[in-house]
Amino acid sequence: MRISEVIAAKANHETITITPDASVRDLVALLGEHNIGAAVVSSDGTTVSGIVSERDVVRHLVGNDALLGARVSEIMTTQVSTCGPADSLDEVRATMTEGRFRHLPVVDDGHLVGVISIGDVVKSHIDQVEFERDQLDSYVHQT
Template identity: 60%
Template sequence: MRINDVLKGKPSHDVITIAPDASVRELVDLLANHNVGALIVSVDGQTVDGIVSERDVVRRLHDREDVLDILVSEIMTTTVRTCEGTEALTELMQVMTEHRIRHVPVLTDGKLTGIISIGDVVKNRIGELEFERDQLDNYVHQT
């Protein structure tokens, strides 16, 4: 299975981005309104300048009481692991596990085309296992 196959199964194909000069307050609003755990930071909506997650906000709360008023660029991760939609899902699963990352931007020809989360991967894997179980169950009960 390819990463694009998982993206096709997502209810929304929109990739929500935020500008690096947006406030963390704006970030929190977008995360809540779109019910997502991370956003791609992008100046133009097509390139990946960084990624920022709920965890980034929470980790800064300990150090800064004014975290909601600072810029996204101050808390975002700038070294972002990305993938191509044509890559095998098993490879992405390994990368996500090894590097303990939950969200990976998907690029096509260097342009942002999607984002895949660990939840997307798990949901897909559960679907595969349920299909295999059903196939085995049918096989056993037909003989």
């Protein structure tokens, strides 16, 4: 299965981004509003400048009561691993597991086209395994 298929199967195709100069308070509101765990940081909505997650907020919040007024650029990850629409689900699963990433931006020809979460990867894998099980079950019971 390819990442493009995983993106196509998602109920919501909207890719949520935030600008680097937005406040962490704005980020928290955005994550809550869209019920997501991370947002791609982008100045123009199509290029990836970074990624910022709820984990980043929590890590930086300890001992820093002023964090909500800080800029997203102060807490975002700038070395961002990405994947492409043609990448296989297995490749992305390995990348996410090895890097301990929960979210990967999907980039096609330098442009952001989506975000894959570990939940998307697991759901797609389960769907694939269930389909194979059903096919085998059907084959076994045909006789």
